[in-house]
Amino acid sequence: xxxxxxxxxxxAAARLRRRLPDRAHVLRILSASLLVAAAGASLAxxxxxxAVGRDRPLTSTWLCxxxxxxxxxxxxxxxxxEAWLTYAGSRVAVERTRSASxxxxxxxxxxxxxxxxxxxxTLQFSGLLAEPLLCRRQGAARR
Numbered sequence: 001x002x003x004x005x006x007x008x009x010x011x012a013a014a015r016l017r018r019r020l021p022d023r024a025h026v027l028r029i030l031s032a033s034l035l036v037a038a039a040g041a042s043l044a045x046x047x048x049x050x051a052v053g054r055d056r057p058l059t060s061t062w063l064c065x066x067x068x069x070x071x072x073x074x075x076x077x078x079x080x081x082e083a084w085l086t087y088a089g090s091r092v093a094v095e096r097t098r099s100a101s102x103x104x105x106x107x108x109x110x111x112x113x114x115x116x117x118x119x120x121x122t123l124q125f126s127g128l129l130a131e132p133l134l135c136r137r138q139g140a141a142r143r
Contacts, residue, residue: 057083062121062135070123070135072114074105085114088128 062070074083074096083105085094092112094105102117111126119137123129 057081061138063138064123064133064135066133069138070114070121072105072116085112085123087123087125090125090128 057073057075059071059073062072064070068088071086072083073086075081080096083094083096085092085105085107092107094107094112094114097104097106097113099115102115104116105114106112113122113124115122116137121135121137123133123135125133
């Protein structure tokens, strides 16, 4: 292999420097990339737990004395929005009704009523239940 003259090395280094961006340019590109990545990461964060219930309906699960579950899907802050109650494979649209204490829902035809107070609720479902059914919020301690 032939040795290259020493004058050739500085010329090659000069050509390489012309093709590579300067350090300041590289730092600007890296800084911009980091800012974009940080902004994307902050947008991808889940909402605060307190904000979740205010923005969309919540589903609460109740376990009844007959070992069946009731699912109630309702928007906690929009009282006039339709809610849904599911029991024994039947899903019924219910509306919030006036209650002296607690929260109450009823279907438009009056066949389904749901009254909850704290961690206990009573379900009346005409055609499926002969008498009112006591339910407890799932995860609530028994008294």
